[in-house]
Amino acid sequence: MSEPTTESLNFIEEIVEDWMGKNPGEHIITRFPPEPNGYLHIGHASSICLNFGLTNKYGGYTNLRFDDTNPTTEETEYVESIKNDIKWLGFDWKNEYYASDYFNNLYEFAKILIQKGLAYVDDSSSETIAQLKGTPTKPGENSPFRERAIAENLDLFERMKLGEFPDGTRVLRAKIDMSNPNMIMRDPILYRIKKAHHHRTGDDWCIYPMYDFAHGQSDSIEKITHSICTMEFIPHRELYDWCIENLEIFPSKQYEFARRNLNYTITSKRKLLQLVNEGHVSGWDDPRMPTISGMRRRGYTAAAIRNFCDKIGIAKRDNIVDMALLEFCVREDLNKSTDRLMAVLDPIKVVITNYPEGKTEQLAIENNPEDENSGSRAIPFSNTLYIESEDFMEEAPKKYFRLTLGGYVRLKGAYIIKCDEIVKKSDGSIDYLKCSYAENSKSGQDTSGIAVKGTIHWVSVPHAVQAEVRLYDRLLSVPDPSEFPEQDFKDFINPNSLVTLKNVPVEPAMANIQPGTVVQFMRKGYFCCDLDTKDGQLVFNRTATLKGDMPKF
């Protein structure tokens, strides 16, 4: 009965479907190639969903390959975090590989190029090499070492490997074209000397291949059919193809898409590392970070992140995705799955004068109205309660639906109360509210006939449990710091990105929540029980507020 809807494909899917049409019976192979020099962030999530999503959809498989060709910045800690994050996101790789697995192959490839007269050892300093490289508008000049004999190149390269020369004294370069309009092709450096300890190969090597001499060949060795990367690698594709062609190896193909940007945050590993190192955040997994581990700690779910990546799509144009869409995906998922509990973030006390002193009633309340299988729980009610201070106004405008002096309001799951008197301190601030309740207004069996405009949450004072609550907000105070290139992005860190509340009264059921669990604090937002929770000291992170602004009065 439904219309035959033709699913719309992104341009990468079109390329894949086209490939499959031309290669019947074969399957695609993709790879996710992180450099282990930082934690994965939301931009990587997009790439992960793309690469793994493609092979989930079309068959074939995806490898995880660490691009570990620079020993000075790469660490095992990052390898572990990356694997953990990918698994948490819900994806499985076929093979776990490392570019460093291929150091021998790459070394042999280099010798092949030398023998073909397509690579040479250059003794120039890095300054000289930069100088002779020219500029985008000015062609480069040949290195004086460019015409070295093949045998001499072979010998020198061998001795570079043997460790005979200090760091930075020699490099191996491809012999291509110093006047190529694409600067990447102006005799790119293939190997450099770095007497550094590698996280996997230890001290086996003192020469390491550059990205351009490792990535394409690694793809080729793994027979990657579709090597998907971001737009800034477009100029590198010419060199990618050049290496594969001259080495006569499996012709992997590179395709580029535009990296996804999110407003009010940054996704630059360099800048993220700066935030961590300089202590602007508590670590890579600080809930304000756009890292996968940060979002996880904040309470975002893997399903929400996957859905977000699906919704923002894949294209080639520059983009800054609205954070509101990510939050929408988070709320959409959490709304269906989280239990509703009560916590009073900014409490004022209410005494119900006509409710027996010392009496406790257990009231039944449903856990999640969006999930009929979620059941219900009992919450204790007494004559002394906390309510949210913003839920009371002495004199209120017409549109104010909550408690006012002389007005009525419903306590969620309990009774209707009326505020009879405000008891003030000597400084004029509110000490507590004297209220009366309607005994026949009990939730679910209300015969009072009192019409109330609003329902508010509450916690019984004698039964309350204390918690620390961390209110997180957007990391930056401007949507796009790149609009201010003269300024340091750290100047834009939102000073209110974290507000910590101590001794927040929460209902007793909260004490049984396990770290990592997300619940909704009724009317206040979604909150995730933090890993710092221990020995009965509860800590909650605000994952997201509820949608819409409560009108401010």
Place this chain on the structure above:
RNA sequence: UGGCUGAUGGUGUAACGGUAGCACAAGUGAUUUUGGUUCAUUCAGUUAAGGUUCGAAUCCUUAUCGGCCAACCA
């Protein structure tokens, strides 16, 4: 001033020569024991100018505006 790449509502993304659609955001209304959810509804777009065509977001030309490229980083 070189090369590469891109341009569709506020944001993101479709439409592949034939009705510019979807989602988010924003607004309005209904429902609601969460000012949540849900439902209904409104606002709002093809960078510009030419050309080809019965017909152009789509093809061609020119212009304009963005992004990337001069690490022994990836």
